Amino acid sequence: MTFDSQTGEYDLLPAPIVPPSTICPDSGYIATFETISDRSDLFIGIEGVPRTAGRRWLMLAPTVPAAPAVGVVKTVNGQDVDKAPGPKLVPGQAVTWEFAVTNLGNVPLGGVNVADDKVANVDCGDGTAVISVLAVGETVTCRASGVADVGPHTNIVTVTGQPMARDGVTELSLSPVSATDQSWFDAVAVYGLSASKVADRSSVAVGERVQFTITVTNTGNMPVTNARVTDDLPPGFVAEELNGAKLVGRLLSG
Numbered sequence: 003m004t005f006d007s008q009t010g011e012y013d014l015l016p017a018p019i020v021p022p023s024t025i026c027p028d029s030g031y032i033a034t035f036e037t038i039s040d041r042s043d044l045f046i047g048i049e050g051v052p053r054t055a056g057r058r059w060l061m062l063a064p065t066v067p068a069a070p071a072v073g074v075v076k077t078v079n080g081q082d083v084d085k086a087p088g089p090k091l092v093p094g095q096a097v098t099w100e101f102a103v104t105n106l107g108n109v110p111l112g113g114v115n116v117a118d119d120k121v122a123n124v125d126c127g128d129g130t131a132v133i134s135v136l137a138v139g140e141t142v143t144c145r146a147s148g149v150a151d152v153g154p155h156t157n158i159v160t161v162t163g164q165p166m167a168r169d170g171v172t173e174l175s176l177s178p179v180s181a182t183d184q185s186w187f188d189a190v191a192v193y194g195l196s197a198s199k200v201a202d203r204s205s206v207a208v209g210e211r212v213q214f215t216i217t218v219t220n221t222g223n224m225p226v227t228n229a230r231v232t233d234d235l236p237p238g239f240v241a242e243e244l245n246g247a248k249l250v251g252r253l254l255s256g
Contacts, residue, residue: 088186
């Protein structure tokens with residue numbers, strides 16, 4: 003089948019002649035063709051025979067029923083999580099959710115809404131949480147962001163779209179389709195400190211000065227405030243100067 007852009011007509015290529023008795027008394031051949039766009043009507047004519055020549059035609063046009071469907075895959079910080087507890091995050095860490103929305107059906111979807119039950123700032127590329135038209139087979143990725151609070155978290159995204167005609171403008175008289183996906187993460191607060199103490203020499207004479215350096219390290223994943231450092235000097239030492247985390251003492255006789 004060919005299309006003439008100037009006349010707006012479709013031409014059928016010649017097909018093998020089929021004996022009339024195998025089709026119907028008024029038919030001479032069968033032609034099979036495929037259109038590249040929807041058409042509400044199609045006139046079939048034979049070259050040299052006017053439309054008013056009284057010919058009768060029967061065209062069987064099989065159609066594929068509309069089967070709208072949508073899917074969504076949700077990730078948290080790049081991970082597709084299918085069960086709890088999900089990735090381990092640090093409280094206060096930035097969290098990014100992505101929602102890959104795909105048209106799995108055979109008709110376009112319009113007004114596809116992406117709604118998360120815990121996150122409000124979903125952006126599908128234009129600052130809104132709505133994909134205006136999602137073509138057949140097309141995938142659009144929406145995003146949202148937040149900050150991890152202490153404890154386990156889960157949230158669910160729901161995607162809903164209206165089946166449309168192939169022009170992407172006219173709504174079909176079909177119910178909206180929807181899909182959901184869930185993600186998890188766990189933000190665990192870990193508190194811990196470690197301390198080490200070293201002297202600036204291994205042996206000293208009576209009356210010599212020895213400097214001890216105390217190093218305190220935060221081994222957790224959360225800030226520690228109001229940390230206090232105390233030290234019990236070895237026998238024979240007295241504190242002479244306290245400077246930050248450095249304790250200076252003097253070795254006494256006896």
